Amino acid sequence: MRFRSMRQLVSTGSPFEQVAGYSRAVADGPWCFVSGTTGYDYATMTMPDDISVQAENAMATIAKALGEADFSLSDVVRVRYIVTDAAYAEPVFSVVGRWLSDIRPAATMIIAGLIRPEMKIEIEATAFRNPA
Template sequence: MSAAPRTFIQSGSRWEELAGYSRAVVDGDWIFVSGTVGQDFASGEFPDTAERQCELALDTIEGALSQAQASLADVVRVRVYVPDRANVIAVSGVLKRRLGDNRPANTTLCSALAVEGAKVEIEVTARRRA
């Protein structure tokens, strides 16, 4: 029996092209979304607040999940990277509001980010429900 082929989803981010990765990889019912910063890809700008950056990152993630016929309700794991510990509460509030009652497993780390100007980076794993 052969495995279903993997599907690769792109969001158009310059980082995907630069580093040669996909925004998301779909393997069966599993969707693995790469670390996503809160950048406005159209303008290349980063909003001033961690909350707004978190919203944009989740918008990008939601778009990738949608292309994989899934949604934020299908997220089972979230990894959040926040360089400034002072922003953890604000970012966590956005996550709680956007993920609703889904309540995925979550790890939040305070760590420097590779992208200058980024105040948050989020990666998720989702599983489409039958």
């Protein structure tokens, strides 16, 4: 089955999206690609210090972006976790496990620096909605 492109851009309203020229998510046909999402609290535009709270915020932002594109977390097939310290793995797993344990997408965790020192995690997700 061939899908007609119906590209939809999703934004959180963050001014950084416009400045950097990206969308929180891009949905096209059966696919939705969610950009790397950090732990900002978009209601207050603040970054909590706690890695678990950052991971929780990132997952909530991802779920919201997917919903705005008419996808859900159950459509997620791939996630990438980027953390700034290997010691964050366990607290992150305990958070994302609550969100994804029934879905069990393919996943990768990478240890790397992020663009702002207060950022401890960035999560990227890819969703696929089976047309069948």
